Amino acid sequence: MKIRKLSFIIVIGLAAVIAFIGFNRSGPEAVIESGSDIRIFIATDLHYFDKSLTDFSEGFDAFAVTRDGKQLLYSEEIMDSFYEDIKEQKPDILIVSGDLTYNGEAVNHRELSDRFLRIEKLGTRVYVIPGNHDVLSIWANGYREGAPYSAENITHEDFREIYGSFGYDEGISFDEKTLSYLAAPSEDLWLLMLDSNKYFGDFSMPTGDGYITEETAKWIRECAEMAEAKGAKLISVMHHPLMRHSTRDVTGTYLSNTTDVVELFRELGIELNLSGHIHIQDIKRDDPEDPKVYDIVNSALIVYPHQYGVLQYSADGGFEYSKQRVDVETWAKEQKKEDPNLLGFNSYAEETFGRRPYNIAREELELLGIYTEFEIEEMALMVRDLNLRQFEGTVYPIKKDLLEAPIYKLFIKTKSEYLYDFVYSIVHSVDMDSTKLKLGTE
The missing domain is CATH 3.60.21.10 (Metallo-dependent phosphatases)
Known part of the structure; x- marks a missing residue:
């Protein structure tokens, strides 16, 4: 009788352990x-x-x-x-x-x-x-x-x-x-x-x-x-x-x-x-x-x-x-969402993320008063695009060509310490894919 009682207790104990393990995680156990x-x-x-x-x-x-x-x-x-x-x-x-x-x-x-x-x-x-x-x-x-x-x-x-x-x-x-x-x-x-x-x-x-x-x-x-x-x-x-x-x-x-x-x-x-x-x-x-x-x-x-x-x-x-x-x-199309930002999320995300560095660069360059409108626009676009690439991790493949680009050389001579540091650090911080x-x- 004692053996049967002990066996019952062991079975109940094992069941409790299994239940704990089984419900402790919702995913795979092994x-x-x-x-x-x-x-x-x-x-x-x-x-x-x-x-x-x-x-x-x-x-x-x-x-x-x-x-x-x-x-x-x-x-x-x-x-x-x-x-x-x-x-x-x-x-x-x-x-x-x-x-x-x-x-x-x-x-x-x-x-x-x-x-x-x-x-x-x-x-x-x-x-x-x-x-x-x-x-x-x-x-x-x-x-x-x-x-x-x-x-x-x-x-x-x-x-x-x-x-x-x-x-x-x-x-x-x-x-x-x-x-x-x-x-x-x-x-x-x-x-x-x-x-x-x-x-x-x-x-x-x-x-x-x-x-x-x-x-x-x-x-x-x-x-x-x-x-x-x-x-x-x-x-x-x-x-x-x-x-x-x-x-x-x-x-x-x-x-x-x-x-x-x-x-x-x-x-x-x-x-x-x-x-x-x-x-x-x-x-x-x-x-x-x-x-x-x-x-x-x-x-x-x-x-x-x-x-x-x-x-x-x-x-x-x-x-x-x-x-x-x-x-x-x-996902948005499959869920039949109507929000245009979600349906065109790639473009929306890129545009909204690129807007701030572009605006900051234009403001900085305009304050210097030494660049043409064409130069300001090209340099601001470069700041925007470099920042996008930094977050994508895709600066390294273009680094060699970028160092030789006229617009980059113009940037290296800028009197804006903030923009110089920003551009220089993005380009020179990467040394591998x-x-x-x-x-x-x-």
Whole structure:
């Protein structure tokens, strides 16, 4: 009788464990077997803004197209289109490297979490980390009655709870001081998801700066040793760029202790880092002559050209990276939308994003009073087009011809320090193709 009772208890216990595991995630449960090819989508800087946060009153259009080009008005539609891409192409993994929400609004986090649940039901595993706009943000807001208003934000604990199903519940190791974790979705490939945000204290918002503490660096070393013991390849993901991606040394655009972290990655054999934060598309390597570490900055999903990274991995062939644009226009036609901006989204996004740098350039050049109207127009168009290419990641293919172009030489002599720095940095910051990368196995 005691044996039968014990057996019953064991069965009930196993059933409870199975139920917990089964409902803890909405997507696939099994670890991807060794030898399987893996397809990963990488999205960053979604800056999701749910329409429940606005009444669309006067002035919202200006609020929704921000100075840095975020298309808040269409963030839901962009995510809907992205969902269709995932549904059609069926990637194994979706990595989201921070700045998930506009400014850390609780509503946006919860709505985005629901969207990730839908994605996982398609069979794609989702892994997220926070960006500097996601946790304890004092800028959390919406827009009603013609003005912004303060909205509820979230804490570190809230973030871990809201996104528990998207990395945290299945992490195999955690950093004690940050929201960093180690995930093993595949026997061959592990993800080192790093919270690179720099906070003033335990209860204060992050700055724009990125930083990896000594304690976190020690934990990273332990994770690398775990991966090596299991024969797994380790790649890292963080919000802030691992390396400097511009000749302009702008505070907060990369890890403030980049030298130390790159050296650590070289030592540990972590050759690939995926990041975001600066919204452009760019790839950098630690040493052009002897590259050991690559930092791929994926452009922001919410900003022109609304694209994401695609990373293929195989144990035999290594990594192959490319980029892909969200097809909002096709989605809008299939959904029978009537908004002309959505039906012609490619042109709309390019025009609205290019307008500000063009206008700034014209104003600067006109104030100098030394250029003809023809020269002003050509130079302003060059600023616009270079900025568009910077966000597409397509400056490198034209760099050689551009350096010889008369209009570029005219720009280099301009007395506008702002425009000189802007143009020079875009052209001279790129030293390799930023749209694709292939890293083979040894």
